[in-house]
Amino acid sequence: MRKAILLAMGAVLCMAGCGPEAKEAPGIPVTPKWKGPAYRLAFDTKPAKPNPSGVTLPGINFTANPDALERRATLVIRFDSSVVKTDNTVINQVILAPFDISGADGALSADTMDLADQGLAHLLTTYCVKGKVKATVLLARSSINPHADDGEIDNKRLSDWLSTDVVFKNPHSGCKL
Numbered sequence: 001m002r003k004a005i006l007l008a009m010g011a012v013l014c015m016a017g018c019g020p021e022a023k024e025a026p027g028i029p030v031t032p033k034w035k036g037p038a039y040r041l042a043f044d045t046k047p048a049k050p051n052p053s054g055v056t057l058p059g060i061n062f063t064a065n066p067d068a069l070e071r072r073a074t075l076v077i078r079f080d081s082s083v084v085k086t087d088n089t090v091i092n093q094v095i096l097a098p099f100d101i102s103g104a105d106g107a108l109s110a111d112t113m114d115l116a117d118q119g120l121a122h123l124l125t126t127y128c129v130k131g132k133v134k135a136t137v138l139l140a141r142s143s144i145n146p147h148a149d150d151g152e153i154d155n156k157r158l159s160d161w162l163s164t165d166v167v168f169k170n171p172h173s174g175c176k177l
Contacts, residue, residue: 037048038068039159055168060108072142073101080134084127094119098142104134128175136163
């Protein structure tokens, strides 16, 4: 009887810890609390105050991974260059100067959004774009080069790209492209 009990206990222990299953860690798998980039962006739902530059991006709210907070960041703004009617190379992005960012959630400052509007409006004016344009924004590390290529932007990004449609009303008449 004693041998049967020991054999049964050995079989139970072996099933719990012997064989290929024993190589895996026991217990419930732990998934990270935060998945994806360190920051998540969302456009504000309130109507944006019209900007004299001719284009107004909606306000940008952020939520950050509390374990990966940044003190400084920059905003990358791109527009869909398929609306440009030229055979020349088109510059379709603006990288703002670094700015302070704090806390695990909040909104980009009005000054930052004003600079983003001005930078985008300058590009759209340069290429004589009119009407509805698709714009995308991304939060990146402050160490990014102002003329960064796609590879550097991808390496230094803090958020995913966020898209919206904006209307550009060129305040300067007389486009000659």
